[in-house]
Structure formats: C-alpha cells, structure tokens
Amino acid sequence: MSFSAVPVAGRRKKDRPEIFLELTRSICPVCRRVVDADVLTRENKVFMHKFCPEHGWFDSLLSSDLGYYRAGQRFNKPGTIPLSFAAQVEKGCPEDCGLCPEHKQHTCLGLIEITDACNLQCPTCLAGSGGKNFLSLEQVKKMLELLVVCEGSPEVVQISGGEPTLHPQLFEIITAARDMGIKSVQLNTNGVRIAEDDAFLEELARLKPSIYLQFDGFTPEVYRRLRGTDLADLKLKAIDRLAGHGFNIVLAATVAKGVNDDQAGRIAELAVNHKNVRGVMFQPVAYTGRHSGCDPMNRTTLPDVAAALEKQTGGLLVKEDFIPIPCPYPTCFSVTYVYRGGGEITTLPRLVNVEDYLDYFKNRFITDLSPLTREALEGLWSACATPGSEEVGSNFACCCGFSPESLKELEQDIIMIGIHALMDAHTFDLKRARKCCIHQVLPEGKMVPLCVYNNLRRGCAHG
Ligand code: SF4
Ligand code: SF4
Numbered sequence: 365m366s367f368s369a370v371p372v373a374g375r376r377k378k379d380r381p382e383i384f385l386e387l388t389r390s391i392c393p394v395c396r397r398v399v400d401a402d403v404l405t406r407e408n409k410v411f412m413h414k415f416c417p418e419h420g421w422f423d424s425l426l427s428s429d430l431g432y433y434r435a436g437q438r439f440n441k442p443g444t445i446p447l448s449f450a451a452q453v454e455k456g457c458p459e460d461c462g463l464c465p466e467h468k469q470h471t472c473l474g475l476i477e478i479t480d481a482c483n484l485q486c487p488t489c490l491a492g493s494g495g496k497n498f499l500s501l502e503q504v505k506k507m508l509e510l511l512v513v514c515e516g517s518p519e520v521v522q523i524s525g526g527e528p529t530l531h532p533q534l535f536e537i538i539t540a541a542r543d544m545g546i547k548s549v550q551l552n553t554n555g556v557r558i559a560e561d562d563a564f565l566e567e568l569a570r571l572k573p574s575i576y577l578q579f580d581g582f583t584p585e586v587y588r589r590l591r592g593t594d595l596a597d598l599k600l601k602a603i604d605r606l607a608g609h610g611f612n613i614v615l616a617a618t619v620a621k622g623v624n625d626d627q628a629g630r631i632a633e634l635a636v637n638h639k640n641v642r643g644v645m646f647q648p649v650a651y652t653g654r655h656s657g658c659d660p661m662n663r664t665t666l667p668d669v670a671a672a673l674e675k676q677t678g679g680l681l682v683k684e685d686f687i688p689i690p691c692p693y694p695t696c697f698s699v700t701y702v703y704r705g706g707g708e709i710t711t712l713p714r715l716v717n718v719e720d721y722l723d724y725f726k727n728r729f730i731t732d733l734s735p736l737t738r739e740a741l742e743g744l745w746s747a748c749a750t751p752g753s754e755e756v757g758s759n760f761a762c763c764c765g766f767s768p769e770s771l772k773e774l775e776q777d778i779i780m781i782g783i784h785a786l787m788d789a790h791t792f793d794l795k796r797a798r799k800c801c802i803h804q805v806l807p808e809g810k811m812v813p814l815c816v817y818n819n820l821r822r823g824c825a826h827g
C-alpha cells in the first residue's frame with residue numbers, strides 16, 4: 365500500500381506568513397454552525413481563520429494592533445457565580461444558554477427588549493427591527509424577577525428594543541424595575557420621541573432613568589448612511605431637551621470605517637464639555653441583523669477607535685488611557701475616565717496606576733496596593749458602572765483621595781469613555797461569549813450572553 369500526499373506549490377519548504385496564537389470556536393457566517401477557528405497574527409494584526417465544511421474558508425480582522433490585543437489579556441479577573449442558573453448543561457455550549465452552570469461570569473448588566481417595533485429603519489440595526497410586538501407588563505415583570513432570582517440585587521437593567529419609548533407601558537416598566545430594587549435603570553433610545561414629544565418627555569423626567577442615546581456624529585451624511593435618514597439636528601435637539609430636564613446622558617456611538625471614524629474625537633469632546641453628558645460608549649460596527657454586507661478584513665476594531673481618539677482629541681485622550689474591563693473577556697471592552705474639574709482635564713489612569721491594580725496576574729505580588737483603591741477601580745472598570753451615578757462618583761473619589769464632601773460636584777465632573785467591541789458572525793469567539801457579563805433576559809425565562817443572542821438567536825438592539 366502506498367501513501368498519498370498532496371504536493372505544495374513550488375515544492376520548496378518555507379515559513380508561513382502568519383504566527384498561530386490560539387485555537388478557539390466560532391461560527392460560520394453563512395449557516396451559523398459552530399466551527400473551530402484559528403487566531404493568527406500577521407503584520408501586527410490579529411485575525412480569525414476558520415473553515416465551514418459547507419461554506420468554505422473565512423478570514424476576519426479581530427484587532428489591528430497585536431500589542432494592544434496581547435497586553436489586554438492581563439486584565440482578566442475571576443468570574444462571580446450567580447445565585448441561580450436558569451439553564452442546565454445538556455447539549456453543550458452555546459446551545460445551553462442560559463445561563464448554564466458552565467458560564468464564567470454573572471450578569472453585570474441585564475438587557476430587556478420590550479418591543480421589536482421602531483420609528484427608524486436603520487440599515488445598521490443589529491437585528492433588523494421593525495416588528496409590531498410589545499411585551500406585556502406582566503411578561504417584563506417576570507423577566508425582572510428572573511434577574512432578581514439570579515442576581516439578588518441586580519446592579520443595572522437596560523430597557524431596550526426596537527425603540528422602547530414606543531412601548532405604551534414604558535413608565536410602568538421603569539417603575540417596576542425600581543420597585544424590585546434594581547439600582548440603575550437605563551433607557552436605550554434613538555431619541556426621536558425625546559426630541560419631538562413634550563408630554564412624553566415630561567413624564568419620563570419624573571422617573572429619570574439614565575439615557576443611553578444613540579449618537580453617531582454631527583453630519584447628515586453619517587446618519588443617512590448609518591440610520592437611513594438625516595438625524596443630525598434631531599440628535600442635538602434631544603440632548604438639549606434631556607439636559608433641560610436634568611437627565612444623565614450617555615452617548616452610544618456606532619463607529620464605521622470611512623463613515624464616522626473621523627468624528628470620534630468630536631463626540632468625546634462633546635461629552636467632556638457638556639454638563640449633562642456623563643459618558644460615551646463607542647461600538648465598532650458589528651455586522652449582524654440588517655447590517656450584514658461587509659469586508660470582514662477591512663473594518664474598525666477596538667484599538668482603531670482608541671487610536672482615532674488619540675489623534676482627534678489632540679492628546680486629551682491617548683491610547684494607553686483605555687484599559688480593558690476585567691469582568692468579561694478582556695478583549696471585549698475598554699474604558700477610561702476623564703476628570704474635568706478644578707480647571708483641568710485629565711484621565712484617571714494618569715492619576716492612579718490603574719494597570720497595576722487591574723492586572724490580576726501581577727497584582728497579587730505587589731504588596732503596596734491598597735485594597736480599597738482596588739475595590740473602587742473594580743467598580744469603575746465594570747459593565748455595571750453607570751456614568752453619573754453616586755457610586756461612580758464615590759469610587760472615583762476613593763481612588764483619587766477626594767473628600768466625601770466634594771462628591772456632589774465630582775459626580776458631574778467624571779466622564780466615562782468606553783469602547784465595546786460587540787461580535788458578529790465573522791468575529792464571534794466562543795471563549796469571549798462564555799465570560800460575557802451582559803445578558804439578554806428573554807421572555808421564556810432564559811438569560812443569553814448578548815453576542816450569542818445577536819448572532820445565534822433572533823435579536824434586536826440599537827446598533
Ligand atoms: S455561552 Fe455561557 S450560558 Fe451559554 S451555553 Fe455557553 S457557557 Fe452556557
Ligand atoms: S456583549 Fe459580546 S462583546 Fe460585550 S462582553 Fe458580552 S461577549 Fe463580550
């Protein structure tokens with residue numbers, strides 16, 4: 365018997381152009397079956413290389429900066445076990461979501477989509493919303509109860525959609541979440557109703573949830589491309605009207621290469637200079653839902669946003685200010701805090717050695733780190749942190765040695781700037797999903813990591 369071997373073109377041994385970093389599991393972007401995936405590096409970039417037996421080979425860019433990707437791995441802390449699990453291990457990950465007992469992190473932030481209806485039709489919508497379904501108040505209360513059963517005292521719930529301001533019982537839902545002891549209720553909105561409906565805004569102002577306002581930039585063209593229509597003036601009007609009623613606002617900005625990545629700095633500066641804006645969450649665009657056509661090798665990644673902010677803010681922010689949040693997998697999320705008080709603007713990592721405190725592989729050997737400072741930094745570098753909250757203010761004060769008396773002013777002078785790299789079918793990495801701390805609470809009584817939900821279940825959220 366003779367063996368067969370396929371000859372290599374040129375028949376000369378040579379090195380591969382890339383270095384193999386690790387093996388993980390991903391999904392086929394076409395049929396969504398779970399497949400093995402290599403994580404490789406070439407020319408200082410990190411990318412995923414995977415094969416589906418039915419649909420062939422796929423490559424996608426994960427990070428445009430190998431150094432940032434590798435350095436980030438240090439910021440990874442032990443997960444917390446929730447009080448209850450709503451699913452059991454039966455078929456294996458990711459079919460058992462969730463959360464099943466093998467999940468590596470509890471719920472920092474619970475998301476509830478109360479409707480799939482929307483007053484916009486964004487071409488970038490993560491799940492292609494545009495339905496007519498509204499959860500009943502009773503359904504939402506049951507979902508909130510599930511969160512309480514699993515978490516005890518949940519820190520944060522985000523009410524989302526579709527467009528949640530279209531729900532006829534939105535106010536009752538916010539009240540129900542508060543009555544169950546959930547510390548922070550966030551409303552994830554496109555701002556259309558806030559900009560246009562006086563009576564609605566008056567009523568919302570009585571409850572004052574934190575507002576996560578979709579805000580992608582300043583020019584009509586950006587909105588036409590990302591949202592299908594010119595919303596540039598409407599967004600600024602929504603901010604003014606929210607500020608007039610004393611809301612805390614966090615801007616949620618989708619960042620797409622060649623569309624609005626040149627406006628990231630201006631968005632951050634708006635946050636730093638506006639008295640009611642307490643933060644920005646940048647989201648490099650994820651190609652899920654309605655937004656599926658893309659070149660997966662030519663896209664904005666997390667370090668690209670950090671680099672754009674450094675370039676466009678004239679040193680107000682630098683790449684090194686952005687330190688990964690250690691509760692989910694560290695390549696998911698990076699954050700910094702800007703302090704704008706006392707006539708100066710600086711960032712927290714320039715005041716405190718945040719890296720030493722949050723590097724969980726190194727910090728156990730450094731004996732002069734204060735446990736109180738570490739606890740405060742863990743509170744700030746968390747998906748639970750709600751910009752503008754008293755807790756963020758007191759954690760910041762603790763790190764920097766500010767007196768408790770200065771707290772009220774301090775709360776208004778701290779701005780969170782984050783970059784959250786949501787995954788799509790091209791970049792999906794099951795090891796990140798297994799440590800996800802942002803969970804979609806479903807009406808059928810399950811909690812599913814957001815990126816599993818967006819890519820493997822029918823999903824709908826502001827993209
Ligand atoms: S992603 Fe988490 S909850 Fe879902 S099956 Fe895997 S380990 Fe379980
Ligand atoms: S939602 Fe996705 S990107 Fe965010 S923490 Fe979870 S797995 Fe990571």
Ligand code: SF4
Nearest residue numbers: 482486489526826827
């Ligand atoms: S991204 Fe948000 S605003 Fe746009 S269609 Fe989807 S749910 Fe509506």
